[in-house]
Amino acid sequence: MSLLDLLALLPILILVFAGTTILMVGAWYKEPRPLIAGGILTALLAALAAGMVEPPVSEIAGLFSAGAYARFFTILWSLLAAAGLMLGARFVEDKKIGAGEYVSLVLYGAAGMALLSSATHLLGLFLALETFTLAFYILIACNRDCEFAAEAGLKYLLMGAVATGFMAFGIALIYASTGSLALPDAVTQLTTASGELHAWGLLGWGMILIAVGFKISLAPFHLWTADVYQGAPSPITALLATGSKGAVVAALVGMLAVSGPIWHDLVELLWLMAALTMLVGAFSALTQKNLKRLLAYSSVTHMGTLLVGLLCQTSAGLAATTFYVVVYVVASFGTFAVIASLADKRGEPMTFDDLRGLGYQHPVRCGVLVLLLLSLAGLPATAGFMAKFTIFHAALQSGYIGLVVIGVFASVVSFAFYLSVAMLLFKPDESASSWHAGSSLEHAVLAVCSSAVLLFGLFPGILFDLIGRLLP
Amino acid sequence: MNDHLLSLMTFFPLVGMLIILFLPREADRLIKTVTLVVTIIVFFISLPLAFDDVFATSSAMHYTEFVNWISVGDYFQMNYNVGIDGISLWLVLLTTFIMPIAILSTWHAIDKNTKGFMALALLLETGMLGAFISLDLFLFYVFWELMLVPMYFMIGIWGGKNRIYAAVKFFIFTAVGSLLMLVAIIYVYYYSVQAGVPFENGFSVVHFAQMDIPAHLQTWLFAAFAFSFAIKVPMFPVHTWLPDAHTEAPTAGSVILAAILLKMGTYGYVRFAIPLFPEATMQFTPFLALLAVIGIIYGALVAMMQDDVKKLVAYSSVSHLGFVMLGVFAMNLQGLSGGLLQMINHGISTGALFLIVGFLYERRHTRLIADFGGLSKVMPVFATIFLIVTFSSIGLPGTNGFVGEFLILVGAFESELRIFTVFATTGVILAAVYMLWMFQRVMMGKVTNPKNENLKDLSAREVTIMMPLLIFIFWIGIYPNTFLDKMTPALENMIKQVKGKQQIAMMVEDMDQTVTQVTVND
Numbered sequence: 001m002s003l004l005d006l007l008a009l010l011p012i013l014i015l016v017f018a019g020t021t022i023l024m025v026g027a028w029y030k031e032p033r034p035l036i037a038g039g040i041l042t043a044l045l046a047a048l049a050a051g052m053v054e055p056p057v058s059e060i061a062g063l064f065s066a067g068a069y070a071r072f073f074t075i076l077w078s079l080l081a082a083a084g085l086m087l088g089a090r091f092v093e094d095k096k097i098g099a100g101e102y103v104s105l106v107l108y109g110a111a112g113m114a115l116l117s118s119a120t121h122l123l124g125l126f127l128a129l130e131t132f133t134l135a136f137y138i139l140i141a142c143n144r145d146c147e148f149a150a151e152a153g154l155k156y157l158l159m160g161a162v163a164t165g166f167m168a169f170g171i172a173l174i175y176a177s178t179g180s181l182a183l184p185d186a187v188t189q190l191t192t193a194s195g196e197l198h199a200w201g202l203l204g205w206g207m208i209l210i211a212v213g214f215k216i217s218l219a220p221f222h223l224w225t226a227d228v229y230q231g232a233p234s235p236i237t238a239l240l241a242t243g244s245k246g247a248v249v250a251a252l253v254g255m256l257a258v259s260g261p262i263w264h265d266l267v268e269l270l271w272l273m274a275a276l277t278m279l280v281g282a283f284s285a286l287t288q289k290n291l292k293r294l295l296a297y298s299s300v301t302h303m304g305t306l307l308v309g310l311l312c313q314t315s316a317g318l319a320a321t322t323f324y325v326v327v328y329v330v331a332s333f334g335t336f337a338v339i340a341s342l343a344d345k346r347g348e349p350m351t352f353d354d355l356r357g358l359g360y361q362h363p364v365r366c367g368v369l370v371l372l373l374l375s376l377a378g379l380p381a382t383a384g385f386m387a388k389f390t391i392f393h394a395a396l397q398s399g400y401i402g403l404v405v406i407g408v409f410a411s412v413v414s415f416a417f418y419l420s421v422a423m424l425l426f427k428p429d430e431s432a433s434s435w436h437a438g439s440s441l442e443h444a445v446l447a448v449c450s451s452a453v454l455l456f457g458l459f460p461g462i463l464f465d466l467i468g469r470l471l472p
Numbered sequence: 473m474n475d476h477l478l479s480l481m482t483f484f485p486l487v488g489m490l491i492i493l494f495l496p497r498e499a500d501r502l503i504k505t506v507t508l509v510v511t512i513i514v515f516f517i518s519l520p521l522a523f524d525d526v527f528a529t530s531s532a533m534h535y536t537e538f539v540n541w542i543s544v545g546d547y548f549q550m551n552y553n554v555g556i557d558g559i560s561l562w563l564v565l566l567t568t569f570i571m572p573i574a575i576l577s578t579w580h581a582i583d584k585n586t587k588g589f590m591a592l593a594l595l596l597e598t599g600m601l602g603a604f605i606s607l608d609l610f611l612f613y614v615f616w617e618l619m620l621v622p623m624y625f626m627i628g629i630w631g632g633k634n635r636i637y638a639a640v641k642f643f644i645f646t647a648v649g650s651l652l653m654l655v656a657i658i659y660v661y662y663y664s665v666q667a668g669v670p671f672e673n674g675f676s677v678v679h680f681a682q683m684d685i686p687a688h689l690q691t692w693l694f695a696a697f698a699f700s701f702a703i704k705v706p707m708f709p710v711h712t713w714l715p716d717a718h719t720e721a722p723t724a725g726s727v728i729l730a731a732i733l734l735k736m737g738t739y740g741y742v743r744f745a746i747p748l749f750p751e752a753t754m755q756f757t758p759f760l761a762l763l764a765v766i767g768i769i770y771g772a773l774v775a776m777m778q779d780d781v782k783k784l785v786a787y788s789s790v791s792h793l794g795f796v797m798l799g800v801f802a803m804n805l806q807g808l809s810g811g812l813l814q815m816i817n818h819g820i821s822t823g824a825l826f827l828i829v830g831f832l833y834e835r836r837h838t839r840l841i842a843d844f845g846g847l848s849k850v851m852p853v854f855a856t857i858f859l860i861v862t863f864s865s866i867g868l869p870g871t872n873g874f875v876g877e878f879l880i881l882v883g884a885f886e887s888e889l890r891i892f893t894v895f896a897t898t899g900v901i902l903a904a905v906y907m908l909w910m911f912q913r914v915m916m917g918k919v920t921n922p923k924n925e926n927l928k929d930l931s932a933r934e935v936t937i938m939m940p941l942l943i944f945i946f947w948i949g950i951y952p953n954t955f956l957d958k959m960t961p962a963l964e965n966m967i968k969q970v971k972g973k974q975q976i977a978m979m980v981e982d983m984d985q986t987v988t989q990v991t992v993n994d
Contacts, residue, residue: 360585379621380614386542393548393658408651415647416640419621423628423639428584461542 008055008066011046011074012111015081018042019107026100036089039103043082043110050074050114062182063124065254069470070118073250076326077117080243081110083333083448086441087340088235094345095233097142109135109239113247120258122171122181122208125251129167129215132247133160136240140232146347152231159224163214170207177201184259197265206266212252216245218273218307219280222300226288229296234348237292238336241299242329249306249325253318256310257472270311275406277304282413291350294417295335298376301410302328308407309391312398315471320390322467327387327456331375334449338369341442342435349435355421357429365438368450370422375453377418378411383456390464478535478554481517481568482601485510485594492591500586504579507590511571511597518568527558527958531965533607533678541611548661553608553676558962559742559812560604562955563735566819567600569940570731574724576937577827581723581834582630589630592622593724600732607677609657609744613650616736620646623725623733631720638713638720645713649700656696660748663689680747681969687751687977694752697745698760704737707760707797708767711790718786723830726782730789731823735815738796742808746800747966750973757801761884761892764801767794769895772902776909781832781839784910785825788865791899792818798889798896799880803970807883808963809956814876816955817948821864821873824941828858831934832914835927841910846919851929855915857938862911864945866904872948 006013019042026035055066064070084106092102112132119125137160141153175181177198178189190201213221229237281300288294306328309321342349342362349355359366375382378389388411392404438446456463488510495503526534536555543549556564575593582589599622602615620643628639661675664683685693703710714734718726746753771790778784796818799811831854833839848855860871867873877900884893919925930938948955 374621380617385614385617389654389658390548392655393662396655396658396662404655408655409648411651412644412647416644419624419643420640423625423636426585426588426625426629428629459542 004056005060007053008057008060009064010053011050011078012114014042014046014049015078015107015111015114018045019104019111022107023100023104026098026103030099032093032099033089035099035103036085036092039085039107040082042107043078043085046110047075047078047082050078059120063121063127064115064118065120065472066118067472069254069257069472070114072466072470073117073247074114076329077110077113077243077247080113080239080329080333081106083337083445084235084239084243086445087238087337088233089441090436090439091143091233091235091340091343095143095145102139102142105135105139106239108132109139109243113243116247117250117254119251119254120183122174122183122186126167126171128251129211129248130164132244133164133215136236136244139236140228140240142236143233146231146233148227148231149233150231152228155224155231156228159214159221163211166207166214167211170204170209170211173200173204173207177204183255187255187259202265206269209266209270212248213273215248216303216306217300218303219277219300222277222280222303225300226284226293226296229299230290230292230350234292234336234340234343238333238340241295241336242333245299245303246325246329249303249310249321252310253321253325254472256313257315257318267311270307271400271403274304274307274311274403277301277307278407278410279304282410282417285417286413288417289352291339291352291355291421292336292348294421295332298414298417299332301414302332302376304410305388305391305407308395308400308403311400311403312394314394314398316397317391317394318471319464319467320387320394322471323460323464324387324391326463326467327375327383327453330449330452330456331372331382331384334372334446334453335369335376337442337445337449338365338372341365341438341446344436352421352424355424357425357427357432358435359426360428361432361434365446366425368446370425371450372453373418373422375457377415381454381457383453383460386457386460386464476537477517477520478556478605479537481514481564482554482598482605484514484517485597485601489591489594489598492587492594495587497585497587500583503586503590504575507594508572508575510594511568511575514597514601515568515572518565521556521561522565527561527961529961531557531961533557536607549675550610551608551676553611554602554605555607556605558959559966560739561958562812562816563732563739564601564604566735566816567597567604567732570727570819570823571597573823573827573937573940574727574731576933577727577830578722578724579933581830585629589626589722589724592625593728596622596626596728600728600736603736604739609661609675609677612744613654613657616650619733619736620650623729626725627717627721630722630725633720634716635720638716641713642717645703645710649703649710652696653700656693659689660685660693677743677747680744683748685749690749690752691755694745694749694756697740697749698756701737701740701745702760702763704740705734705793705797706737706790707763707794708770708790709763711767711771714790715783715786718789718826719780719782723826723833726826726830727823730785730826731819734789734793735819738793738800738811738815741797741800742812742966746803746970750970751977753801753803753970754974754977757803757889761798761801761889764794764797765892765895765899767791768798768899769902772899772906776902776906779841781841781910781914782826782829784841784906785822785829788825788903788906789818789822791903792822792865795877795880795896795899798884798892799876802880802883802887802889803967804883804887805960805963805967806879807887808967809959810876810879810881810883812959812963813872813948813952813955814880817864817872817876820941820944820948821861821871824861824938824945825865827937827941828854828861831930836923841913843921844914844924845921846915846917847924847927848915849919850924850927853929853935857930857935857942858915859911860942860945862907864949866907867900870946870949872945872952875949875952 109132115128137157143149177200217225281297285294285297375384378384395404533555539552541552599619606612624643706714775784775787796811796814799807864871864873867877
């Protein structure tokens, strides 16, 4: 690895080394505030480095890309880590969790996500995936007061281990049949000279798909989602729901963009999976009585919609998917941020009983929550509408009319549960209790999320043109 | 100012909403006043449109505004493209006219969370006006969806006992329809880009005439549009959300819903579905006309059987909107202008009826017909107004309802829908039966219930609310040309375009048949 490679890797190095330094300092110096401030600054610095420092090489050690697309997601995940730390500050302080560990794990997680989104090699993909998954195993279970946290951590660990197994085996099979782990060779070599497909290689891709299915909770691999979301503290759920899933999808988009169609005969299977994921997510969310569980199932639906975009395997589809990822990340992060900002000694308001009439106690934040939920539901004038719209548009172009109709149907169902939460918040109810007023850091995060949702909803062209230029 | 009159009118309520959001929650009276003032200002902004004679002479879009809004690559464009012609003119004015009345009617009826209600009402006004003035199909969709949310909350938070059920039902019904429409919109757009239709100005109503979508696609796309609009109208058999929504909604909500929101469906047919898919319209006309007639008779029969005044009025809407649909699908000038006029009429008279039901409910907190009787002795002013509105709803000559229904029936009789017209006419008789019977049971006879003996007659505020509606009931009834003249050029132009395309399609079909016959003969 040359010096130039290191320079290209600068944002990741900042995250990892500063994370380690904070971990070390945190071992002796227990004051949480400076440590968290250091973490936030580090993440912002990494984002700045990714944006400002022109990478001298386009590929790092044959494993990761340093192209514009990879940089974009490096910036996004670094900013997300900064926002996640801003949300976590009060939580860490109140629960007396080791700030050094917390901050460093979040930074490692961000590094993993950034690497994953820029992977151009299956080994790089595997390494990056494990990096952030390991960080999350700990973070999910870090609140030892919460009865659900340990369960959630263990569930995520077990599912993660299974997924890792599938992933490793799949990669081995692909190597056996193509002789390469680098993209696009690992895909193009799948087809033999006579035009036939390597069966083992295809099986390998299938297994990678199962691992991906676990990570981004596609049905039927989604069963862990609700429990983990509920058990993890909201600042972590926010990262888990957005970053960890978004990074995997971004990696898939990157791979598809580099190597062209990779799914060949798997298309029918993926079609079914997308349809199933959208419907199962929507209908499961309908019966939930807990906001975090509801959001978990709603994220399942969103992942199904993203899979529709990925299935198109066209440039329009990939652009739409990337747009959707960004919009989903912003809106979904915001919803968990609202929950986190309301949390106090009693815990987090998440059952429907907690939420009833909450809008009259905390009008601004509940208003923001409604806006974000409307964006997740995909109502016009919010970013969610344009996201959904472009995905369906791309899918129709690729001829997936059936999937679009199913997606629309799932959207109608999701309207029902998103709006029922919105209505619940503003139900006239005198008994609603008041929760924490929220710190200024949390309010800043909410302001950014809600204005981004409106901005991308009213002027999606800004983001869309950018993505169009970025896609490799 | 004329350059941006439509934008000013549409977005002024939004400004009002922002002001209201910053007022303290306890300042109940202040919030109501500000809302009322805002809606009145909007009405005055829109008023010059009514006096503009350009609509009587030209069928083109006027007051157009065009701003490039969203463009994605070379395959998608969405523009802020607005304007009005004779078709949308009166609907826009109806909206700005009804809103202050609806707000004024809430003066005492809404006493909890006034701030939220008024903010939503203003947001709703922006949505409705935006939908009527949109020329870009996507923009229309954006406003169309924007209307759903405030109405959903209005019913769900300020409604009656079963409000949640009604609100969810309302939302699911309309959302299913509108999302199907979205798919169809995307498909039409995608198809047109493929076919090379020029889109320098986005996907505009003005371009519809140049488009040529193959017949087999038209069938499906029209079905999606028609389904979405049919839910909104509402046509039989997808009308079931309406009685629930109306019964549970607060008075102002019912008035807005009946007077304006229902018109979105019929307007959608006239503005989008029919011009976009003329050939499919031809195929579907008998079917839709059949549904319209079933709606007329079924709505009337069910209305007759109601024991709740508000439900009765709600079902009468199903019947009245059936007439509108019949007129629209007659596809001639009488039918269409009758249909369009009847949309306005229904807005005025049913809006008035819901207000009247609201007055009764505020006094007695019941809406059951059996709880009333002999009210005309206690409340003479109320009785007079109620009777006039009842006559207007029945369509007595001299009131607005007569002109609209008469034109529709004449138009439909002259078209190929003659047989349907015969059955539809019974609806007029049935309307007289259920309205007059209800009026008799509520207002006439002796006061049987002691609670009704000391009811107060209408207050000055209530009379003020009703007065403008009464004026228009008679104005349209006696001199409808004020309104008809300005619709005619736009409608004639539309009929010409649609009929022209339908004739070409029929000629092509005939030629195909001839060719087949020739081949068979060989």
